[in-house]
Amino acid sequence: MESKVMIEDSQQQNIPKEQSIGPWKMVWIKFKKKKIALVGVFILVILVLSSVFAPFLTPYGQEEMNFTNINAAPSREHLLGTDNLGRDYLTRLLYGGRISLMVGVISAFISVTLGSTIGGIAGFFGGRIDNVLMRFAEIVMSFPFLPLAITISAVVGADVEPETKMYIVMMIIGGLSWPGLSRIVRGQILSLKEQEFVLAAKALGIPNYKIILKHLIPNTIGYIIVSAALGMAGAIMSESALSFLGLGVVPPTPTWGNMVQNARNLHVLRTRPWLWIPPGIAILAAVMSINLIGDGLRDAIDPKSNN
Amino acid sequence: MTTPLLEVKNLKKYFPIQKGFLRKHVGDVKAVENVSFNLNPGETLGLVGESGCGKSTTGRAILRLVEATAGEVRYNGIDVLNARQNELRRLRREMQIIFQDPYSSLNPRMTIGEAVGEALREHGLYKGKELKDRIIEVIEICGLADYHVNRYPHEFSGGQRQRIGIARALALNPSFIVADEPVSALDVSIQAQIINLMMDLQEKLKLSYLFISHDLSVVKHISDRVGVMYLGDIVELASKNDLYDNPLHPYTKALLSAIPVPDPKMKRNIIILKGDIPSPANPPSGCKFHTRCPIAQDICKEEAPEFKEYQKGHFAACHLIGK
Numbered sequence: 001m002e003s004k005v006m007i008e009d010s011q012q013q014n015i016p017k018e019q020s021i022g023p024w025k026m027v028w029i030k031f032k033k034k035k036i037a038l039v040g041v042f043i044l045v046i047l048v049l050s051s052v053f054a055p056f057l058t059p060y061g062q063e064e065m066n067f068t069n070i071n072a073a074p075s076r077e078h079l080l081g082t083d084n085l086g087r088d089y090l091t092r093l094l095y096g097g098r099i100s101l102m103v104g105v106i107s108a109f110i111s112v113t114l115g116s117t118i119g120g121i122a123g124f125f126g127g128r129i130d131n132v133l134m135r136f137a138e139i140v141m142s143f144p145f146l147p148l149a150i151t152i153s154a155v156v157g158a159d160v161e162p163e164t165k166m167y168i169v170m171m172i173i174g175g176l177s178w179p180g181l182s183r184i185v186r187g188q189i190l191s192l193k194e195q196e197f198v199l200a201a202k203a204l205g206i207p208n209y210k211i212i213l214k215h216l217i218p219n220t221i222g223y224i225i226v227s228a229a230l231g232m233a234g235a236i237m238s239e240s241a242l243s244f245l246g247l248g249v250v251p252p253t254p255t256w257g258n259m260v261q262n263a264r265n266l267h268v269l270r271t272r273p274w275l276w277i278p279p280g281i282a283i284l285a286a287v288m289s290i291n292l293i294g295d296g297l298r299d300a301i302d303p304k305s306n307n
Numbered sequence: 308m309t310t311p312l313l314e315v316k317n318l319k320k321y322f323p324i325q326k327g328f329l330r331k332h333v334g335d336v337k338a339v340e341n342v343s344f345n346l347n348p349g350e351t352l353g354l355v356g357e358s359g360c361g362k363s364t365t366g367r368a369i370l371r372l373v374e375a376t377a378g379e380v381r382y383n384g385i386d387v388l389n390a391r392q393n394e395l396r397r398l399r400r401e402m403q404i405i406f407q408d409p410y411s412s413l414n415p416r417m418t419i420g421e422a423v424g425e426a427l428r429e430h431g432l433y434k435g436k437e438l439k440d441r442i443i444e445v446i447e448i449c450g451l452a453d454y455h456v457n458r459y460p461h462e463f464s465g466g467q468r469q470r471i472g473i474a475r476a477l478a479l480n481p482s483f484i485v486a487d488e489p490v491s492a493l494d495v496s497i498q499a500q501i502i503n504l505m506m507d508l509q510e511k512l513k514l515s516y517l518f519i520s521h522d523l524s525v526v527k528h529i530s531d532r533v534g535v536m537y538l539g540d541i542v543e544l545a546s547k548n549d550l551y552d553n554p555l556h557p558y559t560k561a562l563l564s565a566i567p568v569p570d571p572k573m574k575r576n577i578i579i580l581k582g583d584i585p586s587p588a589n590p591p592s593g594c595k596f597h598t599r600c601p602i603a604q605d606i607c608k609e610e611a612p613e614f615k616e617y618q619k620g621h622f623a624a625c626h627l628i629g630k
């Protein structure tokens with residue numbers, strides 16, 4: 001018996017007395033170790049800051065035209081040249097970032113809200129509710145995304161203001177991309193529900209809504225955050241794809257997607273690469289950095305990948 | 308005779324099996340078929356049996372963590388299974404549970420103080436400084452230190468986590484505790500400590516335990532009486548000494564014969580049971596044990612044996628006892 005007591009005592013000593021590391025602090029410590037994810041943060045911060053502070057970074061307005069200087073090549077005054085209406089292209093790139101990033105954030109928000117609510121309800125209540133919601137998710141998921149988005153955009157989005165069109169695009173992207181997350185959240189809730197700490201809470205007389213708020217959601221939030229990040233990258237891609245086909249956000253509102261559209265013209269593609277390479281790089285940088293952050297978060301949040 | 312603290316009569320729990328889109332009811336997993344026993348104040352009743360025989364379901368149905376299909380549970384005379392919301396809430400303070408898995412039984416996002424204090428807050432029993440003091444008091448009697456309150460579960464070893472689980476159950480000052488294999492997941496060296504802690508606490512706090520385990524030696528150490536379960540039924544129930552020294556049911560005999568003994572030279576006849584446990588969704592007719600029983604007769608296939616008192620306080624269900 002003596003020796004057994006000593007085993008436990010020595011284990012107790014492993015815990016430093018002074019400070020305790022909470023689960024979220026732990027996530028941050030693990031995330032910090034992922035250099036590549038930090039690169040992602042760095043790139044994303046630059047993209048966000050440069051689009052937020054666009055008015056301070058460029059002397060031109062985003063729709064300020066100068067017909068005496070159209071289709072200019074890059075120069076001191078216009079670092080990325082001008083477009084066919086004489087607008088400064090760098091200015092449009094900066095302002096375009098606002099729209100593209102915003103479409104990403106809002107679409108991801110719509111998708112995450114729908115996905116986690118629907119998945120959470122299905123998982124928590126189970127039975128018939130679960131059955132109906134998950135079949136619905138499967139139906140939405142079984143449509144190929146791009147053709148459906150194109151169709152909806154073409155039907156609903158014809159003859160509307162550019163601004164309205166932007167919101168329609170967000171809703172299409174968000175409204176079609178939630179099923180994946182809803183299935184993940186449902187699975188999470190289903191397995192959490194069976195965990196003994198949830199049963200313990202029930203045995204202690206903790207009411208259902210507190211069990212959901214304090215025991216279930218805090219343990220799924222990590223996956224939801226990761227999925228929000230990845231969803232945002234996906235939404236930026238989708239917006240670009242739609243805009244490239246002329247079905248996304250339409251000019252004069254600039255987005256990286258509709259700026260790349262310039263590459264559809266063979267002449268521009270060959271002779272004025274500054275019109276499509278920079279927005280292309282911007283999309284690539286945004287999507288890549290967000291994905292890097294999402295991957296880093298996923299590893300950091302996973303409690304099984306300790307140390 | 309003392310009045311029992313807990314009376315369980317003909318407890319039954321079927322889990323429906325549903326198939327297809329319309330969730331058609333195609334059968335039942337008969338997890339608990341017919342379980343009856345009493346538990347006296349301060350007593351420990353051990354519940355043993357192979358995996359899947361319905362031990363956990365019995366414990367959970369008593370606490371209404373799953374809703375029983377039929378039967379009766381009385382705690383201090385109160386009808387537990389039909390208790391309304393308010394009454395049930397009150398009962399929650401009296402009846403608690405300790406779990407097997409020291410990992411999944413603690414919320415990884417809650418500190419020890421939060422986990423132990425959650426129920427105290429919920430039931431409005433303590434506030435402010437008193438609440439803090441109570442939390443520290445409880446974790447200290449479970450062998451943890453006051454500075455552990457702000458720690459998260461991942462910072463503790465398996466044995467310590469089990470102590471936290473015990474502290475959480477004891478916070479409300481209950482009298483009855485279902486201990487669902489509380490040491491099965493622990494190292495042998497830690498098992499003894501947790502068992503000793505539970506026995507100390509029982510004496511100090513006058514607790515009654517329903518101690519579930521598949522380990523007959525552990526059950527022998529802690530229990531006053533022992534019930535043996537097979538496929539949802541209690542097949543034998545007796546005081547510890549009667550059961551271990553004079554088992555009546557062939558299933559109990561087989562289980563006891565398989566306990567490892569410290570002296571390898573001792574003469575033993577291990578009774579090997581043939582075959583696997585039948586599925587609880589489709590249990591055998593008559594005596595459910597007849598497919599594996601070494602002494603089964605024709606009658607066993609047709610008629611279910613009655614659960615009878617053969618000696619004072621020694622119950623069993625088998626046609627061939629004394630024949």
Ligand SMILES: Nc1ncnc2c1ncn2[C@@H]1O[C@H](COP(=O)(O)OP(=O)(O)OP(=O)(O)O)[C@@H](O)[C@H]1O
Binds near residue numbers: 338360363521587
């Ligand atoms: N929620 C559930 N839904 C359907 N079937 C269940 C459920 N819980 C338990 N069962 C089934 O009921 C039977 C009894 O399970 P139970 O967990 O009570 O057994 P046990 O004796 O505790 O076993 P173990 O030693 O493995 O813990 C098993 O066949 C199990 O598959």
Ligand code: SF4
Binds near residue numbers: 557596601603
């Ligand atoms: S009733 Fe028959 S089958 Fe059942 S335990 Fe007794 S002898 Fe075995």
Ligand SMILES: [Mg+2]
Binds near residue numbers: 487
């Ligand atoms: Mg069990």
